[in-house]
Amino acid sequence: MLSGGVLLATSPWFSVFSEQKHTVHSKARIGVIGPGSRGQLLMSFLVQHPKVEIVAVCDVFQPSIDAALKMAPKAKIYTDYKKLLEDKNVDAVVVATPLHLHYDMVMDAFDADKHVFCEKSIAYTMDETLKIFQKHKRTEKVFFIGQQRLFDPRYIHAIEMVHSGEFGEISGIRTFWHRNNDWRRPVPPNATDKQINWRLYGDCSKGIMTELACHQLQIGTWAMRQIPEKVMGHGALTFWKEKREVWDNVSCIYVFDNGVKMNFDSVLSNKFYGLEEQILCNKGTIEPEKSKYYYEEIPPAPAFLQLINDVENAVFGSLPFAGTSWVPEMANINNGHYLLDKKPESDGTSLMLEAFTEAVITEKQPAMIAEEGYYATQLSLLGHQAMTEERTLIFPDSYKIDYLNHKK
Numbered sequence: 232m233l234s235g236g237v238l239l240a241t242s243p244w245f246s247v248f249s250e251q252k253h254t255v256h257s258k259a260r261i262g263v264i265g266p267g268s269r270g271q272l273l274m275s276f277l278v279q280h281p282k283v284e285i286v287a288v289c290d291v292f293q294p295s296i297d298a299a300l301k302m303a304p305k306a307k308i309y310t311d312y313k314k315l316l317e318d319k320n321v322d323a324v325v326v327a328t329p330l331h332l333h334y335d336m337v338m339d340a341f342d343a344d345k346h347v348f349c350e351k352s353i354a355y356t357m358d359e360t361l362k363i364f365q366k367h368k369r370t371e372k373v374f375f376i377g378q379q380r381l382f383d384p385r386y387i388h389a390i391e392m393v394h395s396g397e398f399g400e401i402s403g404i405r406t407f408w409h410r411n412n413d414w415r416r417p418v419p420p421n422a423t424d425k426q427i428n429w430r431l432y433g434d435c436s437k438g439i440m441t442e443l444a445c446h447q448l449q450i451g452t453w454a455m456r457q458i459p460e461k462v463m464g465h466g467a468l469t470f471w472k473e474k475r476e477v478w479d480n481v482s483c484i485y486v487f488d489n490g491v492k493m494n495f496d497s498v499l500s501n502k503f504y505g506l507e508e509q510i511l512c513n514k515g516t517i518e519p520e521k522s523k524y525y526y527e528e529i530p531p532a533p534a535f536l537q538l539i540n541d542v543e544n545a546v547f548g549s550l551p552f553a554g555t556s557w558v559p560e561m562a563n564i565n566n567g568h569y570l571l572d573k574k575p576e577s578d579g580t581s582l583m584l585e586a587f588t589e590a591v592i593t594e595k596q597p598a599m600i601a602e603e604g605y606y607a608t609q610l611s612l613l614g615h616q617a618m619t620e621e622r623t624l625i626f627p628d629s630y631k632i633d634y635l636n637h638k639k
């Protein structure tokens with residue numbers, strides 16, 4: 232399905248799997264910091280990998296430690312991540328703690344000479360995110376961010392097709408992530424609400440933007456091969472008002488320098504439309520999450536359908552309340568095509584961890600992966616700031632990093 236050269240042009244981080252590699256270590260010895268919900272999922276892949284050894288685990292919550300030990304019984308247990316970082320048996324760490332804790336943990340991990348996989352978003356502020364990125368560059372340690380769509384076969388194929396020019400020019404990008412729940416998790420007797428429901432607290436998380444938007448905004452920059460230059464939007468707490476500091480609905484418009492817009496919308500009290508990143512081009516539309524694409528021009532409908540359509544047009548056209556916008560434009564339905572022959576086995580998470588393992592073993596950072604994650608976080612944070620301040624914000628030059636030069 233994916234051709235080597237084109238794949239590397241579109242997804243240069245796959246160079247980590249290249250044949251000519253120099254293996255420095257036989258195994259990646261990993262320490263997991265924060266084996267909570269996401270951390271356990273990451274561990275479930277890592278423990279199956281023949282080149283991975285989970286040698287240490289750190290958490291401050293006993294149930295998380297217990298769950299981690301079930302998967303990695305030989306792991307050394309820490310309750311202070313700094314002690315884990317002193318452990319010479321640890322080559323690399325996976326940081327899967329709440330957002331506000333990422334900065335110190337990742338910076339200290341680089342200082343302790345560890346490679347880092349940090350869950351998205353990278354950090355709580357744009358400054359912290361930049362400092363982490365700069366430290367990764369200075370230390371030359373491997374740095375991955377949990378943006379698994381970069382390894383998802385559906386997305387890779389979709390972006391490959393977009394970059395090939397198959398659909399013409401990108402006219403707009405509509406991303407949305409709708410859910411119908413309050414994000415609240417039950418709090419066990421031995422824990423505080425903030426510890427468990429940190430996502431709902433403004434000093435731990437930036438809610439929808441850092442939890443959801445970062446995944447989808449990254450698709451826009453990947454497809455466009457550039458970052459948007461400004462953002463505006465509105466966020467509000469409308470439905471789930473109880474004991475919550477973060478918005479439950481947001482709507483942002485990111486504008487690229489050629490005028491193309493990328494929307495991000497999310498409501499947490501209606502899930503009908505679910506999630507998607509719709510890439511709208513002048514010759515077609517791509518919906519990677521559904522694994523589908525659609526050409527603008529489709530073959531004409533059989534004559535009898537055309538006839539029904541004409542009759543419908545006449546009926547709707549004669550109804551005074553309906554208006555022409557209600558009339559279907561053609562009799563034929565555009566069912567589109569599937570991006571892949573079969574459903575992918577994973578959403579990219581396992582392949583992303585495989586790539587991280589290879590990078591740790593070879594001590595080689597694959598191209599562009601950190602940059603994609605970096606901008607995903609920065610765009611989420613800038614969007615959050617624009618909505619907080621209720622004004623249009625230009626992406627500051629001081630947060631721009633070398634991105635385009637590698638990509639083009």
Ligand SMILES: NC(=O)c1ccc[n+]([C@@H]2O[C@H](COP(=O)([O-])OP(=O)(O)OC[C@H]3O[C@@H](n4cnc5c(N)ncnc54)[C@H](O)[C@@H]3O)[C@@H](O)[C@H]2O)c1
Nearest residue numbers: 265266267268269270289290291292295327328350351377
């Ligand atoms: N890539 C994805 O699709 C995806 C999906 C879900 C979550 N995430 C990210 O993963 C991270 C964790 O989310 P989660 O849902 O697993 O949260 P969680 O609350 O379930 O897990 C966090 C864990 O960190 C532990 N922790 C808290 N403070 C700590 C400390 N000082 N030292 C060590 N451990 C500590 C907690 O006890 C808990 O076990 C977040 O950044 C989130 O955005 C990513």
